[in-house]
Amino acid sequence: MEEANHRADNPYTEWEGYEVLDASGEPVGRVDRTVYDAPSGLLKYLSVDGRAVPAEGLNAEPDHRRIRLPHPVERVRSAPPLEDPPTGGFDAAVRRHYGLS
Known part of the structure; x- marks a missing residue:
């Protein structure tokens, strides 16, 4: 897939x-970057304090300027740093880290 950000x-x-916020409402950090795949029209990743978080399952609350993740804070803080641009190997490593297929 061609990346376009x-x-x-x-x-x-x-x-x-x-x-x-994590799955239990614990503060994790702030979004410092978003990775968007323009050809597919999908958000791929958030960078939260430099750590990669897949976009699947997140819940954005624009009125409150916050995002809730389906992951615990410890998993986010131990995630790989976001690569620029993300490679196929990076995608696989991040998905394994979060237990995604």
Whole structure:
């Protein structure tokens, strides 16, 4: 899949700076970057304090400028740092880290 994360094309840049909470409501950090795949129109990753978090299962609350994740804080804080650009090997490693197929 061809990555495209041009800032002007990424509709998720507005989430940068949002507070991030884990599955139990524990603060994790803030979104410092979003990775968007323009050809598919999908958000792939958030970078939360430099750590990669897959976009699957997140719940954005724009009115409160926060995002809730389906993962515990410890899993996010031990995640690999976000690569630029993410490679296929990186994608596989992050998915394994979060227990995603």
